[in-house]
Amino acid sequence: MHTETATGTVPGVNALIVHAHPEPRSFCSALRDVAVHELEASGATVEVSDLYEDGFVPVLSWHDFTAPVEPAVLRPMEEQAAAVSSGTLAADVAEQVARLQRADLVIVNAPMWWYSVPAIMKGWFDRVLVSGVAYGVGDVKPFTGPLNAKRALLTLTASNEAADFTAERAGTLETVLRPIVHGTFRYVGMQVLEPFVAFGADVVDEATRATYLAAYSARLRELVAEEKTISP
């Protein structure tokens, strides 16, 4: 995926970092800070949705729809599509959708909890990747979805070591992340970059942390320099 390593900046990269960690001094939050710094230094425009800081509500509910088409029975997919069409998504959802639509690089930055993302991040998927924007648009098939001009990067800290990811346990890293990487990001059409996973992040020493941060910085500089659209 990373064949182009030119160091020049590509003007016009709009990055959205969706960040979810309850502790601003966590290593996960340090990765967020590194991303903001490197992307801005590379000339990108950066927006951050800090879900904890912003008090993002992760629970999809009637609240999402200010003018439901079928108030008797909540059918989330149908209501999302209708609310997109009529411009009646709740303000907090609409704001996140607008950020998503502005971005051409989306970084999802979170700790791995129970072999997935924290609930507040899962709720961002549930509420923001709405039918009518992220999928279910016209006759576009899954996996060639409407967000195909965007790149997506999953950046995770994991308390587990790399060796803990085996088919006999929760799965290989590839199968554990596949519901997100493929079932979510690819499903909505995004070009998915190789995930950045910091293993053993609870227990690594300062030198290892510094190595991770340096590797992540380098990765981000490379990303900004790459062609915007990368083949899947």
Place this chain on the structure above:
Amino acid sequence: MHTETATGTVPGVNALIVHAHPEPRSFCSALRDVAVHELEASGATVEVSDLYEDGFVPVLSWHDFTAPVEPAVLRPMEEQAAAVSSGTLAADVAEQVARLQRADLVIVNAPMWWYSVPAIMKGWFDRVLVSGVAYGVGDVKPFTGPLNAKRALLTLTASNEAADFTAERAGTLETVLRPIVHGTFRYVGMQVLEPFVAFGADVVDEATRATYLAAYSARLRELVAEEKTISP
């Protein structure tokens, strides 16, 4: 797993149904109702944590800990273990933990959203399966965890058809569910039963729904009649 099919009841089965769907008239909620009915009819005691109805907050935060041991930096795993030890978990978490501890059959009942559970259910995992109760107890190793006297059943409705679950897409059903079935339920020691998945639940006709509900009823009657502890 289901070698015993005696129809007699086993006294003393305590079931906890953790349910998450925003629509009480959904097919997912109908499965919940069937479970309550069948389990009670079979002589089990049933508690229901209806996460939407109860307004369950799925976001792990400082709120969970009424007397943090390290208020300067939130380290969830350490604070959970300390709060269990000192009895200072927040009341809403402590209530769910007590329900979990009382149960010897735990049914997680939800729709599949983005190849996982809804955020509100993920938050139940994040906040309720606490270190000090569900794992991290003494020198017990993962997969032989402290909740090994409990059985767990994952009951899902999926808009996808069974044929949509392939290794080339989000994964086979087995790998998609593995982070929950193995990385969560088995990890805390529970004896995991074969998941019950109603595929194509958005579009099935009434006859197919009725078939699903009848199959689920039969499955539940069998569960109650089985030995409480089933080998993994």
